[in-house]
Amino acid sequence: MKELLTRLCGAFGPAGAEGPVRDMIKEETAPYSDEQAVDNLGNLVITRSGSGDKTILVAAHMDEIGLMVTYIDENGFLRFTNVGGVFTKLLTGKRVVFQNGAVGVIGQEKLKDSGELDLSKLYIDIGAASRDEARKKVNIGDMAVFYSPLGMSGENRVTAKALDNRTGCAVLVEALKKMPSEPAHRIHFVFTVQEEVGLRGARPASYHLKPDYGLGVDVTRVGDTPEPEYKLDVSLGKGPAVKIKDTSIICHPRVTSLMIQTAENNKIPYQLEVLERGGTDAGAIHLSREGIPSGVLSIPCRYIHTPAEMVDLEDLDNAVLFLLRLLEEKWE
């Protein structure tokens, strides 16, 4: 799991430019897929046909937050905008990397007062001395992501950029590998695009696949750090969480109770999650067509949307087990 997660987090994949992540997942899962397809928007759909008559869509988004170059000045400094929810205050001094490997650092103009800080006061320095030199490496429209490879913290915890949501991708990939050759249902594992900019990829995928049930796998916030922003009753290392509600969805009671039952029966540690701010792919899935009863399996994650997000590998292992058992259930 750690090895897979290291590679997935290392891959480049901001919203709208998920190609490298998609290629990695395609290759990794090819031996375990009955069918692989990429749709118009770039969602990767891996299908496993099963014995039952139900179709379940399991979604994890491939994309991560990033930056997009909007202007190159004559001295070779790059101006940029955010792709997804980037914290402006955390950017100064961080390193970023472009798809071609060019590495830059984010610099900050002099501020009159700290309240003045916005993206227009920041720039990326890629070491170019002029506009022409910069253009040899980077063009307007190119995206960058944090340069922040995975590292261990303590016995079981890892930090890296893009754990939101390569964690979910890794859980799906591992589950695919461990699934029986004929699962209980027809399962579409969908690795979606553009979640970070508004749950955009999942909607057309769900419309196309017409599942009976939807299940999102994504990271969620925790409330176990000093003075957390939200009084959320979710902790790192206490097992995956069953989402009850976030801004995008109130999970279907039938799905959440099936999830709770499955965890209880299999003695898998789990937590219950009510997230006051934030949404996930299931929000788009459950509103497609005539409505798809949906739930979310969440993986607790600290410091979401920073260059160093943190998850507990034990939670991931439990999430894989949870997902496998859940997909064996009857889903009636």
Add this chain to the structure above:
Amino acid sequence: MFIKELSKISGVSGDESRVRNYIKEKLSAWGIEYYTDSIGNLYAPCKGSGSEGRETDLMLSAHMDEVGLLVASIEKSGHLRFYTVGGVDRQALVSKPVTIGSNEVKGVIGAKAVHLQKEEERKKELKTENLYIDIGAGSKEEAEKSVKVGDYAAFLVEPSGEELITGKAMDNRAGCAALLEILRRDLPYSFTAVFTVQEEVGCRGGTVASYRLNPRAALVVETTGSFDTPEVEEKEYSTCLGKGPALTLMDGSVITHPRVLERLISVAEELGVPYQFRRYTGSFTEAGVTSFSREGVLSGVVSTPCRYIHSSTSMLRRSDWEHLVELLGGFIRSVHEKGVAD
């Protein structure tokens, strides 16, 4: 070149019939068939001279509506209170003439005279509730003879200029004019030009149009703010007048599909048409709804750069618009030659 004629017509979101009628007249005169739907979109399918493809495979859309006002109530004094419709530039409202309702009653937007305002009042931004439309009526009864609650009001501005064109509602009559121009040309690939409604209040027309057509690719023809003026630093310019049509990389509603963007760039370069990127990445366009319609549609946005958008008078350069039309034509030809998916 119908920009100026289109600019003059009132067509606030939800009240686009006059714009629709103007376009229908043009289409009828040229023998081009069209149909409409219940929300008010106008569809003009165009059979390509060289293709068997369906007209619905490629959708080109431009919205007909403009931002404006809606009469909310009539005061005893005969003044009209109003709502704004869409994202009107509120600082541009005061002391502008407007035209109201189907009878085209004229009025001006008034506020308390500056002489009567206290020192601190003058520093504050004028809010909609401090403003009213004055049609010259002396009483509610008098006013009600000409206007009624629920009437839409649009800015009253006479368009002018040849190279540098000014007028109201350039966003997005310039786009409508570009689609009209394209419809008159002999192009090899089939497409449907859609003149949509209610873009300024949330892309409502575009949502149903893209569902209805279920196209394989969509190009949204827009007008976009430039911000290339004093009081803005160059690094915050979005586009520049005179540097050609703007291609959207990303906005608040869409990240342009790379295949569409790359195609637009290669077409522009082959044709020698100047182009620029829209550097401001906020706000929304219809590409945000076409992209995610049904099973997902390859979508892009091309725009005429324009100053003072969403105010009473905006300004664009004719050459940018002409290059936009060239680019659209080139794009359609390239879809014929190479398809759009590869």
Add this chain to the structure above:
Amino acid sequence: MFEIGTFLKEITETDGVSGFEGRVASRIEEAFSPLVDEKRVDNLGNLIFLKKGESKASSPPARVLFCAHMDEIGFLITKLEDEGFLRFTSLGGFDVRTLPGQEVTVYGTRPVKGIIGGKPPHLRRERDKKQGLKTENLFIDTGLSKEEVKEVIQVGSAVAIHRSYLPLLQNSAAGKALDDRAGVAVLLQCANELESVRHEADVYLVATVQEEVGVRGAVVATYGISPDVGVAVDVCHGDFPGALEHEVSKLNKGPAIVAGPNIHPGIGERLVRVAREYQLPYQHELSPGPTGTDARAMQVSLEGIPTGLVSVPLRYMHTSVELVSINDIRTAGRLLAYFARGINRSFVEELTCL
């Protein structure tokens, strides 16, 4: 004969916060069942009733959708504190200032009564007053110990406001969840009227879910029914001292018929014509953009649904003492029934914008 007040009392005293509408849904189902030809519950819990039309033509009958949302704003438990106090978040938009002292019902493995508490006024400092009241500083007190609480209640348990229905003067009434159970009562009144009103069109009466968290139920209900015409029934702000004329509608002066970009002029005008023809009192309401009602979702469903909106004037919206006039509800129900009477294929075809 059907008594609006009796029905309102029953359904406003039954809980059903967004996403957890089951309890109120079963009461609504009981009341509608004798009056309709078909019923079903869709994937998200929308309650869909059909009153079939007597179509004479060989072509399939026109389909009319009338909907009102049955969910109410409420809360979800986010955390169990060590002493047994419960932290919560809101489902839908509350004025936090109306919450302290409010009685609630927490739906754990069994319903538990509780009170919303906060810092007592005696201990509130100047600083607290400046910051204003926030949900995160409030809590629910059930009186149970932590151990007892843990047995019954968990993170994610739904919480509803507790308030008895209160009949007032001039055939008006106050209570909670009248937004939009008043609309559901309008639908029931309409179903009753349709017993004696001949109609060609198939009339779908739908109690939708999850309106208060983003008109979600209406999105899928409209897709599933694919109507030719839709009218949402919701509430609008009733008059109060100091309100601007165009911000409010008057109570007991009939339902408000809405106009604006969200509304198809052909539907809005037809509603007005019907009201005049049957001498039903009505008012005008304007909305300059997409409304915050099911009509918002309906209009842009599928290839576009010609949409109308009828509002019942209501005071003190999103509090536990919402106040409506029963007469307005009755009038709105009649208006919908008479509107349905005139709907047929040719009317639908005329709705294309020419």
